[in-house]
Amino acid sequence: MILTRFILLFSLLSALVLAVTYPIYAQYYQGLQDRILANEETSVVAASQMIQKEMYEQVHLIAMIADAAPVLDYVTHGRAEQRVALETFFSNVSTNFHRFDQIRLLDNSGYELVRVNLNDSKGNIVPQSELQNKSQRYYFTEAKELADNQLFVSRLDLNMENGQIELPHKPMLRFSTPILDRNGERAGVLVLNYLAEGMLKSFRRQMSRRVDQQGMLIDAKGYWLSNHERSNEWGADLGRAEHTFARMYPEVWSEISAADSGIIATDKGLFRFQSIKPFNFSGSQHAHFKADHYPLFASQSVANTDWKLVIFIPNELIQSRSFLYQPLGQALVALVLCLLAGASLAMAIITNQKQARSREQKELNEVLSDLYDNAPCGYHSLDANAHFIRINQTELDWLGYTREEVLGQPFIAFLTPNSQVRFQEFFDALKTEKQIENVVLEMQCKDGATFYVSSSATAQNDQSGDFAVARTSVFDITDRILLEKKLETLANIDALTNISNRRHFYEGATLELKRALRYQHPLAILMFDIDHFKRVNDTYGHDGGDAVLKQLASTVHSSLRDLDVFARFGGEEFIVLLPEISPEQVALVAERLRQKVAELQINLPSGETASITISIGVAMLTPDDKLLEHLIKKADLALYQAKEQGRNRVVEYNA
Numbered sequence: 001m002i003l004t005r006f007i008l009l010f011s012l013l014s015a016l017v018l019a020v021t022y023p024i025y026a027q028y029y030q031g032l033q034d035r036i037l038a039n040e041e042t043s044v045v046a047a048s049q050m051i052q053k054e055m056y057e058q059v060h061l062i063a064m065i066a067d068a069a070p071v072l073d074y075v076t077h078g079r080a081e082q083r084v085a086l087e088t089f090f091s092n093v094s095t096n097f098h099r100f101d102q103i104r105l106l107d108n109s110g111y112e113l114v115r116v117n118l119n120d121s122k123g124n125i126v127p128q129s130e131l132q133n134k135s136q137r138y139y140f141t142e143a144k145e146l147a148d149n150q151l152f153v154s155r156l157d158l159n160m161e162n163g164q165i166e167l168p169h170k171p172m173l174r175f176s177t178p179i180l181d182r183n184g185e186r187a188g189v190l191v192l193n194y195l196a197e198g199m200l201k202s203f204r205r206q207m208s209r210r211v212d213q214q215g216m217l218i219d220a221k222g223y224w225l226s227n228h229e230r231s232n233e234w235g236a237d238l239g240r241a242e243h244t245f246a247r248m249y250p251e252v253w254s255e256i257s258a259a260d261s262g263i264i265a266t267d268k269g270l271f272r273f274q275s276i277k278p279f280n281f282s283g284s285q286h287a288h289f290k291a292d293h294y295p296l297f298a299s300q301s302v303a304n305t306d307w308k309l310v311i312f313i314p315n316e317l318i319q320s321r322s323f324l325y326q327p328l329g330q331a332l333v334a335l336v337l338c339l340l341a342g343a344s345l346a347m348a349i350i351t352n353q354k355q356a357r358s359r360e361q362k363e364l365n366e367v368l369s370d371l372y373d374n375a376p377c378g379y380h381s382l383d384a385n386a387h388f389i390r391i392n393q394t395e396l397d398w399l400g401y402t403r404e405e406v407l408g409q410p411f412i413a414f415l416t417p418n419s420q421v422r423f424q425e426f427f428d429a430l431k432t433e434k435q436i437e438n439v440v441l442e443m444q445c446k447d448g449a450t451f452y453v454s455s456s457a458t459a460q461n462d463q464s465g466d467f468a469v470a471r472t473s474v475f476d477i478t479d480r481i482l483l484e485k486k487l488e489t490l491a492n493i494d495a496l497t498n499i500s501n502r503r504h505f506y507e508g509a510t511l512e513l514k515r516a517l518r519y520q521h522p523l524a525i526l527m528f529d530i531d532h533f534k535r536v537n538d539t540y541g542h543d544g545g546d547a548v549l550k551q552l553a554s555t556v557h558s559s560l561r562d563l564d565v566f567a568r569f570g571g572e573e574f575i576v577l578l579p580e581i582s583p584e585q586v587a588l589v590a591e592r593l594r595q596k597v598a599e600l601q602i603n604l605p606s607g608e609t610a611s612i613t614i615s616i617g618v619a620m621l622t623p624d625d626k627l628l629e630h631l632i633k634k635a636d637l638a639l640y641q642a643k644e645q646g647r648n649r650v651v652e653y654n655a
């Protein structure tokens with residue numbers, strides 16, 4: 001992961017740095033090329049001037065020979081002594097100038113009149129007997145086609161002797177020009193075989209002084225006249241047609257052959273080329289060479305000597321001058337790469353750590369969110385007006401509402417009326433107490449069902465210190481409440497008769513007594529007991545006795561008001577507290593009870609029916625009765641009297 005990121009960042013940063021620095025480097029590299037090329041200009045100009053000067057001199061010399069008196073005299077008069085003078089003249093020219101392998105004069109039919117060969121640095125006159133007919137040679141036929149003042153120049157090629165290339169190679173240019181006699185009549189053709197080796201040597205010497213010692217002279221067809229690789233030279237003459245610049249660099253050659261000069265950039269390096277037209281003196285230092293004064297050149301001659309000087313500057317050479325290829329430059333590049341790598345690695349690590357942290361944070365948030373939403377208790381947050389601003393899924397599930405239905409709604413809308421009052425007190429208290437715990441509330445579900453929760457809340461204040469949010473947890477305690485209620489019922493209710501037991505009677509009765517005493521309201525106690533209940537048990541069995549007790553309790557309970565507190569006081573003894581009742585009314589109630597019981601036909605488990613009577617003792621509350629026990633005691637005494645007086649009767653306590 002880090003590696004991938006590192007590679008990505010490194011590539012990006014490198015691309016960025018490259019994008020910024022490349023144009024600068026390209027400019028610098030261009031400057032470098034320009035400087036190297038500027039240095040090369042000297043070689044190019046010097047080589048091309050050298051060739052032109054050499055040719056200029058030869059042309060000058062030939063013009064001079066063509067106009068020389070020994071030539072004119074001999075072609076005009078043809079006397080023997082004039083021939084000797086001409087031979088001597090040719091021999092002197094050959095020996096002194098050392099440039100011409102052969103100098104000869106042909107007559108109009110192409111037969112050699114005079115010939116001098118340069119042998120061992122001397123111009124040797126060829127005997128007349130050895131002179132030949134050269135009428136079919138191109139230098140004669142070409143010259144015959146020329147205007148009077150024109151000069152033919154051949155291709156630069158290797159001399160052939162007896163049909164073979166002469167060894168060592170003898171590069172040669174052949175000049176020929178018509179000769180006029182003193183009467184202006186065509187009298188023959190002057191032919192000079194120019195030895196180009198000297199000129200080519202000078203060219204190679206100049207090129208060898210260049211930075212990479214490579215320089216080429218190429219003819220119009222792309223053959224090398226001079227090449228640092230000597231074996232590439234003279235492809236045309238040696239039958240190596242493939243040994244051409246054109247074949248080796250076709251695209252470069254097509255550009256070179258189409259222009260006079262230029263620079264061509266290739267993936268191997270730069271080619272600087274320059275046309276060398278050795279006989280085009282216009283614009284050169286030999287511009288004073290006037291065509292009307294000296295011979296003109298036939299177009300074929302110009303084409304024969306359409307040479308190109310080409311120098312090659314390999315990329316390696318330019319690069320070796322570039323600071324990037326110097327130790328310092330490479331150290332700089334290495335340093336930049338190291339810095340980029342370091343920065344990329346640091347960024348990759350930091351990004352990775354950040355992502356890991358954010359992933360952990362996300363996971364933690366998910367866990368927390370899951371914990372919040374799916375906690376076994378309900379969570380909600382209320383704003384300052386007790387409206388929902390957040391609620392977890394558990395609580396929503398309890399209520400049966402969706403989150404959208406709940407958020408923004410007042411909390412009390414989801415409480416039973418009793419709990420609404422309690423919540424309002426609780427919420428008001430929270431604003432000052434900051435934390436309130438275990439408030440029992442009864443919540444109302446969407447389907448109308450209710451459940452009990454124990455609610456604890458913490459108040460959160462806003463920046464100005466005002467109450468803003470109540471964060472509340474609610475635990476479903478319905479089971480506990482129901483159990484408590486059940487236990488409470490069990491603790492208060494007599495299991496057999498399902499009416500209050502003695503303890504519960506005391507609770508209710510004590511409250512009623514206090515109220516009656518405080519407000520001086522009337523209150524009475526009835527105590528009654530089944531007459532001869534022992535006999536019932538004895539007759540119908542204990543189950544029969546229980547059935548009697550149950551029926552009795554139920555009958556009495558249905559005869560009393562809701563206000564009255566009715567309880568089994570113990571065994572077959574019962575007690576009733578009657579609030580807000582006058583002595584007259586008590587007597588009536590007691591009597592009505594007695595009669596009702598007496599009329600009762602009790603169905604027993606055995607299928608039999610039984611009848612019972614009860615004796616009732618009545619006591620009215622008096623200001624002296626500060627304690628419930630006093631009043632009960634008085635009723636008990638009255639009951640005792642009722643028993644004493646024969647049972648099945650009502651006796652009121654009389655002090």
Ligand SMILES: Nc1nc2c(ncn2[C@@H]2O[C@H](COP(=O)(O)OP(=O)(O)OP(=O)(O)O)[C@@H](O)[C@H]2O)c(=O)[nH]1
Nearest residue numbers: 529530531532533534535537542543545546571572
């Ligand atoms: N079946 C049944 N009998 C009970 C229960 N509690 C008390 N008794 C019976 O009630 C009878 C009370 O008898 P006594 O106190 O002698 O009174 P009595 O027979 O009613 O006679 P008097 O009260 O004098 O009329 C006993 O036999 C008890 O066993 C009960 O829960 N179920």
